Amino acid sequence: MAEAAPFAERLLAWWRVHGRHDLPWQHPRTPYRVWVSEIMLQQTQVATVIPYFERFMARFPDLLSLANTTIDDVLGAWQGLGYYARARNLQATAERCMTDHDGRLPDSAEALAALPGIGASTANAIISQAHDRPAVVVDGNVKRLLSRHAAIEGWPGRSAVMRELWAQAETRLPTAHGADYTQAVMDLGATVCSRRNPRCNECPVRHDCQARRQKRVGELPTPRPKRDIGQRRLYMLVHFDRRGRVLLERRPPAGIWGGLWCFPESESRQALAERFRLSEVQLKALPAVSHLLTHLKLEIIPLTADGQRPGDTGTQDLALGVECAEHLDWFAPLQWARLGIPKPVLDILESTRA
DNA sequence: AATGCGGGGTC
DNA sequence: GACCCAGCATT
Numbered sequence: 176m177a178e179a180a181p182f183a184e185r186l187l188a189w190w191r192v193h194g195r196h197d198l199p200w201q202h203p204r205t206p207y208r209v210w211v212s213e214i215m216l217q218q219t220q221v222a223t224v225i226p227y228f229e230r231f232m233a234r235f236p237d238l239l240s241l242a243n244t245t246i247d248d249v250l251g252a253w254q255g256l257g258y259y260a261r262a263r264n265l266q267a268t269a270e271r272c273m274t275d276h277d278g279r280l281p282d283s284a285e286a287l288a289a290l291p292g293i294g295a296s297t298a299n300a301i302i303s304q305a306h307d308r309p310a311v312v313v314d315g316n317v318k319r320l321l322s323r324h325a326a327i328e329g330w331p332g333r334s335a336v337m338r339e340l341w342a343q344a345e346t347r348l349p350t351a352h353g354a355d356y357t358q359a360v361m362d363l364g365a366t367v368c369s370r371r372n373p374r375c376n377e378c379p380v381r382h383d384c385q386a387r388r389q390k391r392v393g394e395l396p397t398p399r400p401k402r403d404i405g406q407r408r409l410y411m412l413v414h415f416d417r418r419g420r421v422l423l424e425r426r427p428p429a430g431i432w433g434g435l436w437c438f439p440e441s442e443s444r445q446a447l448a449e450r451f452r453l454s455e456v457q458l459k460a461l462p463a464v465s466h467l468l469t470h471l472k473l474e475i476i477p478l479t480a481d482g483q484r485p486g487d488t489g490t491q492d493l494a495l496g497v498e499c500a501e502h503l504d505w506f507a508p509l510q511w512a513r514l515g516i517p518k519p520v521l522d523i524l525e526s527t528r529a
Numbered sequence: 530a531a532t533g534c535g536g537g538g539t540c
Numbered sequence: 541g542a543c544c545c546a547g548c549a550t551t
Contacts, residue, residue: 218546259534398544
């Protein structure tokens with residue numbers, strides 16, 4: 176009996192018939208477009224990314240336009256996509272390409288991985304797709320596909336498991352068709368070897384899938400261990416001036432919502448009142464907003480001075496000697512959408528308009 | 530080697 | 541509500 180075709184050949188044959196060939200970053204498949212798409216796709220699903228990618232390309236069609244714009248413009252284009260550090264890294268990388276790489280993205284995985292926001296897997300994903308060279312990519316799809324096909328146990332967040340996945344991926348790499356193979360493993364993971372209800376009977380590598388043989392497809396990959404998450408209460412001052420502009424503060428570059436504009440906030444209601452020369456009794460709470468992060472549950476209590484609303488006149492103007500520096504400023508409604516504002520803050524902002 | 534980052538999809 | 545997603549940077 177003839178030996179089965181190599182893993183990669185079966186995937187490529189499957190992909191030519193069943194794979195995705197119409198993703199926006201595939202046409203044209205330039206290094207710049209591939210790079211931007213890979214950054215957007217980090218921890219973010221394809222369907223979510225597509226409209227952002229189209230808008231981003233219309234606004235920043237090339238490396239130079241991205242390097243020459245402001246961070247606020249990039250954050251504005253990123254608003255709603257999450258993981259805003261990616262937007263800052265994107266622009267930092269564009270600038271580095273101008274200064275250190277002759278105005279282009281480097282064409283080696285090592286040089287790419289030295290740039291902000293690009294790790295080993297993303298570097299290889301860019302190389303394989305932009306230059307059609309085979310390179311190991313281990314993303315969520317590949318982790319799932321390989322942990323099943325080779326029956327690899329353990330949560331991929333553990334380094335030993337990740338090493339094994341990387342080694343498996345390496346041995347399966349073809350010697351040609353690098354771009355199509357990368358797309359093929361991702362497509363197979365996304366559409367056939369899906370997390371729930373995998374369609375094993377349509378899989379081109381089902382005949383030597385170890386998880387399937389052991390009837391353990393449903394148990395692999397091993398899920399992330401559960402853990403308790405903490406809870407934190409946060410007060411935010413929602414205040415408008417007579418012209419309907421809202422007071423926002425730019426957050427420090429590191430940490431949650433780094434570099435984004437938020438209401439002035441504090442964990443202490445009293446500290447917030449003191450900072451803006453308000454008495455605590457003046458502060459009226461709006462309905463709380465709950466925001467869930469991986470490791471933390473935030474309860475955000477929006478506070479307004481005397482129930483003030485935009486357009487209100489005659490209320491005290493919070494003169495409070497707010498010295499609007501670069502990190503503290505007033506913004507008109509038309510400016511909001513171009514700023515980069517975290518989702519819960521935007522929700523509060525919009526609820527005050529309604 | 531483990532943890533923080535964040536919004537959305539999906540069941 | 542639980543769990544995951546085209547991971548990386550930081551500690």
